[in-house]
Amino acid sequence: MPADEEGLPQFPYHPDPVGTGSVVAAAVVCACCGRRRPFTYVGPVYAVEELARVLCPWCIADGRAAAMFDAQFTDASWRVSDGVPADVTELVLRRTPGFVGWQQEQWLHHCRDAAEFHGPVGANELAAFPDALEHLRLKVAGSGWSADDKDWYLQALSKDGPVTAYLFRCRHCGSHLAYSDST
Template sequence: MERQKQSLFPAFKYHPDPLAAGMIRRQQTICPVCQQIRAYVYVGPFYSEENVTGICPCYIKDGSAAQTYHGQFTDLIDCGWREIAPEYLDELHHRTPGYSSWQSETWLSHHNDFCAFVGYVGWKEIQPFAEEIAVDLAKLKTLYRLTQAQLERWSTGDSIQGYLFQCVVCGKNRLTTDAS
């Protein structure tokens, strides 16, 4: 069982590709949860009283890391998720890799469930579905007092970028940012 757990890379409902997002890397580590050598390491945020590094994805997925260190992988800003079932909130906080943002993460929801984090996007990357996320863009323009010209200067990895999500129920794309 232990060998099987080590060799499998778990699937995460709310973060389907943490490797592409850079939150998990293929890098040998000694996992602080199981004290075993692992092939993947989590490098994203983990909120705990202890400074914990080197967690392997398997112990994120099964909740052991969060339970062992009384921590969580997200430090959410409430974006209308108070209507979401407690088990979904538990899965997001304790069994889902987080993502890095300039401020506290905003994890979008749709259909009374959290959306899946797709990745970091700039203006170029959101163009193919700008119409689909028009409502989100309008909210962001108002909230952050952004002009169209400012939106068009967004780029991935810059101080102002977007965070793309996708509804796990209907597949609708959603967008947020933490522009200052």
């Protein structure tokens, strides 16, 4: 089947990489498979080689890009919850499109599994996910900030602004989670 007729591969931990902006509809000759593909991965790549905007999502999904370049698509420094199997962590690091954040990206976990990444969100979008907002409130509660500063921070969240939240969903119970960072 020609590359332009192929559907995107499925990523269990990043179900809509085009919607989140990690994959874009832009033709690329993939540095891994050598095929001209209609979509390009534009998220982070942790490898010795410079691989910005030269990998196709198919080579990420099947693990070829990670194997060929000893690459990861999410930084391994994030904390993995106890009980999450090592193969899940490996799948997120090496076979799942990452995403770009302001500081160091984190992949959230729930129910002993990695959660699905659903993209950057601001206060307006987060209002539709009260469980994620509560998760974020709990994280901000330990910040040492005044109540006014905490409220300001949560209201200042912007999908495209200098204070952003990142939305995740548990694959098992459906709970929404979020973390935030800023410039």
